[in-house]
Amino acid sequence: MKKAILLLAVLILMTSNISFAQEGRPQYKIRNERAGEYIGDIIIELFPYVAPLHVANFDSLVSISFYDSTAWHRVVPDFVIQGGDPNSKHGPRDTWGYGDSTQATVPAEFSKVSHLTGIIGAARDEDINSATSQFYINTFDNTGLDGSYTAYGIVVEGMDVAYDIESSPRDANDNPHEKIEMFITRIGLNESIPGIPELISPDDNVTAFTLDTNFVWTPIEDAVLYMLEIAHDTAFTDIALRDSFEVMNGNIVAKIREIELGEKKFFWRVRANNGAKFGEYSEIRRFTTSIAPPVLLFPPDSSTGVTINPLLLWEEAEGANSYRLQMVKTFPTFDPLRLIVDEAGLTSTEFQLNGLENNRRYYWRVLTETDDYDSPYSPVYMFTTEDISDVEDENLPQEFSLEQNYPNPFNPNTKIKFSIPSVTKITQSVSTKLVLYDLLGQEVKTILNEKLVPGIYEVEVDGSNLPSGVYLYKLTSGNYSQTKKMVLIK
Numbered sequence: 001m002k003k004a005i006l007l008l009a010v011l012i013l014m015t016s017n018i019s020f021a022q023e024g025r026p027q028y029k030i031r032n033e034r035a036g037e038y039i040g041d042i043i044i045e046l047f048p049y050v051a052p053l054h055v056a057n058f059d060s061l062v063s064i065s066f067y068d069s070t071a072w073h074r075v076v077p078d079f080v081i082q083g084g085d086p087n088s089k090h091g092p093r094d095t096w097g098y099g100d101s102t103q104a105t106v107p108a109e110f111s112k113v114s115h116l117t118g119i120i121g122a123a124r125d126e127d128i129n130s131a132t133s134q135f136y137i138n139t140f141d142n143t144g145l146d147g148s149y150t151a152y153g154i155v156v157e158g159m160d161v162a163y164d165i166e167s168s169p170r171d172a173n174d175n176p177h178e179k180i181e182m183f184i185t186r187i188g189l190n191e192s193i194p195g196i197p198e199l200i201s202p203d204d205n206v207t208a209f210t211l212d213t214n215f216v217w218t219p220i221e222d223a224v225l226y227m228l229e230i231a232h233d234t235a236f237t238d239i240a241l242r243d244s245f246e247v248m249n250g251n252i253v254a255k256i257r258e259i260e261l262g263e264k265k266f267f268w269r270v271r272a273n274n275g276a277k278f279g280e281y282s283e284i285r286r287f288t289t290s291i292a293p294p295v296l297l298f299p300p301d302s303s304t305g306v307t308i309n310p311l312l313l314w315e316e317a318e319g320a321n322s323y324r325l326q327m328v329k330t331f332p333t334f335d336p337l338r339l340i341v342d343e344a345g346l347t348s349t350e351f352q353l354n355g356l357e358n359n360r361r362y363y364w365r366v367l368t369e370t371d372d373y374d375s376p377y378s379p380v381y382m383f384t385t386e387d388i389s390d391v392e393d394e395n396l397p398q399e400f401s402l403e404q405n406y407p408n409p410f411n412p413n414t415k416i417k418f419s420i421p422s423v424t425k426i427t428q429s430v431s432t433k434l435v436l437y438d439l440l441g442q443e444v445k446t447i448l449n450e451k452l453v454p455g456i457y458e459v460e461v462d463g464s465n466l467p468s469g470v471y472l473y474k475l476t477s478g479n480y481s482q483t484k485k486m487v488l489i490k
Contacts, residue, residue, distance in 0.1 A: 047275025120153035
């Protein structure tokens with residue numbers, strides 16, 4: 001079936017006057033008669049750049065007078081008028097709109113052209129590639145059809161006639177009581193070129209550009225979409241992003257989510273397209289992105305069974321003066337009233353938490369601070385603390401301790417000192433485990449795993465077989481758990 005559709009598309013393009021190298025918007029006159037009486041013309045222009053296959057199909061059908069005597073078989077106020085079904089020429093009314101199963105279909109050509117009033121679209125059934133000869137004219141701004149139906153033309157004259165057809169008395173199937181026939185002829189070619197958009201914001205040479213910054217420019221008459229280009233160079237040979245945006249009411253507003261942060265310099269420009277031709281580019285403006293947010297490291301996102309005393313870690317962001325950490329529990333809503341941690345001015349890339357709730361979900365994020373502005377927040381990470389059934393005592397004794405390894409950084413050996421208190425509900429020896437992890441939370445080696453009586457202990461770690469890097473070591477002793485960071489430099 002897909003091969004048949006493709007072959008049909010190629011055949012249409014070969015046999016039609018419409019091509020990918022279209023010189024303009026082809027124009028057609030739709031003469032309309034209600035019960036044999038002339039009621040007016042609708043002049044339309046099609047968009048060969050936006051939907052070349054649909055335009056070629058329509059043009060080929062007009063060239064053989066296919067549409068003549070077909071009916072506007074569906075009229076829905078404040079929605080559409082629809083026609084072009086061959087059954088409506090001479091077939092029974094109850095077959096109108098169902099189409100002819102022998103008709104060739106045209107693949108969908110979805111675009112950023114929005115289904116605003118006057119836009120022409122291709123009717124289809126549940127299969128997005130099932131469009132044939134039937135088409136509709138939007139008599140209302142039907143943006144809910146965007147991305148689901150192919151838009152490929154526009155009414156340039158005669159919307160009053162379309163509204164007259166729309167208001168026709170109709171039956172329960174939205175079929176006008178009196179047959180309204182159409183007769184379509186090709187009448188010319190609109191070779192106009194759209195104007196040049198005027199850039200509004202951001203201003204030229206703006207700095208601290210974030211992903212929440214909008215690109216804004218003025219609308220152009222007859223434009224149906226706009227092409228925004230962002231490049232690393234003024235010649236636009238190294239394109240970072242090229243995307244199209246639909247026509248909106250008022251100024252055009254575009255938001256970009258894919259630009260690299262980290263004080264990178266970019267250049268941007270815009271041009272308009274009228275469905276067939278592009279206009280000239282706007283002026284070129286430049287902007288510099290903001291400093292990047294830090295990359296969160298530990299605990300890894302969606303971790304479970306995390307200690308109630310976790311050490312949060314993130315990567316150092318280039319150019320950072322300090323960091324701001326925020327945390328909430330249960331739901332990822334960082335409303336000021338929900339924050340349980342909101343620490344600004346952090347000069348370290350780690351933050352020790354203590355006494356979190358067991359079996360609770362926590363969400364956290366970090367931004368980078370500079371003297372002049374803050375970066376966007378990092379993506380939000382989530383972790384779930386260990387279940388209360390996994391611990392034997394909810395209140396951790398203060399005498400438990402895990403000290404910083406010494407020396408740190410080290411090569412290749414370092415020592416870790418920790419203590420197990422004598423005052424504890426565990427009166428005899430206690431299971432104690434000291435484990436080394438990498439920053440992804442993967443276990444590297446078990447340093448110690450045995451039952452220990454209360455006392456002060458010191459163990460030596462041999463890093464001769466480990467690569468240079470940052471590691472975490474975690475002590476678990478009874479209900480006590482603590483994590484610290486060590487650095488191996490060779």
